Amino acid sequence: MSIQKNVKLQSLAKIWPPNTVASSLWLARQGYSRGLIKKYVDSGWLKKYGRGAFVRTHDAVSWSSAVWGVQKTHSVYVGGKTALELQGKAHFVQFKDQRVFLFSKSNVSVPLWLKNKTKELNLVSISTDIFPSLTGHVQYDFGGYSIWVSNTAQAFLEYMYLTPKYHSYEEAYQLMENLHFIPADLMQESLKTCHSIKIKRLVLCLAKIQRIPWYKSLDIQKIELGEGERHHIKDGVWDPEYKIYYPSDWKKNESPLF
Numbered sequence: 342m343s344i345q346k347n348v349k350l351q352s353l354a355k356i357w358p359p360n361t362v363a364s365s366l367w368l369a370r371q372g373y374s375r376g377l378i379k380k381y382v383d384s385g386w387l388k389k390y391g392r393g394a395f396v397r398t399h400d401a402v403s404w405s406s407a408v409w410g411v412q413k414t415h416s417v418y419v420g421g422k423t424a425l426e427l428q429g430k431a432h433f434v435q436f437k438d439q440r441v442f443l444f445s446k447s448n449v450s451v452p453l454w455l456k457n458k459t460k461e462l463n464l465v466s467i468s469t470d471i472f473p474s475l476t477g478h479v480q481y482d483f484g485g486y487s488i489w490v491s492n493t494a495q496a497f498l499e500y501m502y503l504t505p506k507y508h509s510y511e512e513a514y515q516l517m518e519n520l521h522f523i524p525a526d527l528m529q530e531s532l533k534t535c536h537s538i539k540i541k542r543l544v545l546c547l548a549k550i551q552r553i554p555w556y557k558s559l560d561i562q563k564i565e566l567g568e569g570e571r572h573h574i575k576d577g578v579w580d581p582e583y584k585i586y587y588p589s590d591w592k593k594n595e596s597p598l599f
Contacts, residue, residue, distance in 0.1 A: 350381070352483035360402060361407075362394050362406060362409070362410030363394065363396070363453060364394045366413055366414045368395070386398060391453070392454050403567055404463065406486065411452060415451060417506060418491060419488060419490040420443075420496055420499040421467070421482075423441045424573065428495075430514060457532065462470055469502065471498070471535055472534055477491055479491075479492050488490075492527060498537075514590070520553070527596075528555055529560060529563070532545070533564055539572045541564060541566060542566055547587070571585045
């Protein structure tokens with residue numbers, strides 16, 4: 342390769358963490374043409390990782406390093422159960438699987454290269470508008486690169502959004518027990534910005550049942566809770582304050598008074 346090409350390679354190495362995926366779109370934005378990328382592939386420095394994505398030839402891709410690649414070009418983030426696990430809020434909770442939940446707005450489609458790797462990487466793509474764009478996220482460091490994930494409060498609301506389709510109410514109860522000491526303002530903000538009335542009522546109901554410390558600090562009047570009954574659960578227990586039916590098992594485990 343020419344000296345100029347070597348300089349380009351060195352420049353690319355500085356902005357592209359090892360073991361992560363780089364899409365052709367992101368590479369083009371960094372000044373690397375399709376022709377130049379093809380030469381890197383032909384020389385053995387790069388290899389294709391599906392259509393429109395590349396990795397260094399000897400790199401090992403994980404779900405997080407693939408997410409790093411897609412976040413460079415698409416507004417997606419890791420949320421729900423996965424975000425809680427990463428931030429150490431899922432201790433002592435035995436999940437049935439280790440699926441990775443990747444969230445995006447309903448008008449955002451993940452690229453084809455990632456769609457074709459969902460089974461291999463154990464990814465579940467969730468398209469939803471329950472939260473505004475670019476809110477409630479923090480950076481999680483994997484050593485060498487970082488990705489955007491939901492903060493603990495938002496992640497729990499996302500978990501509840503996926504229950505009971507992907508999770509169980511029993512797990513939700515156990516997870517909430519790990520959230521007793523998160524900042525009240527963090528939960529306040531997540532409850533205010535969440536667009537799902539049902540989820541907000543259910544989370545508040547569970548927090549009240551468990552007598553969680555931050556529950557007493559919430560300004561409920563500033564949280565939109567809508568009107569009418571929500572969430573009819575078979576054999577559920579009626580909560581007259583939040584006008585919602587909740588799982589009877591939650592009542593059995595009710596915490597003592599404050």
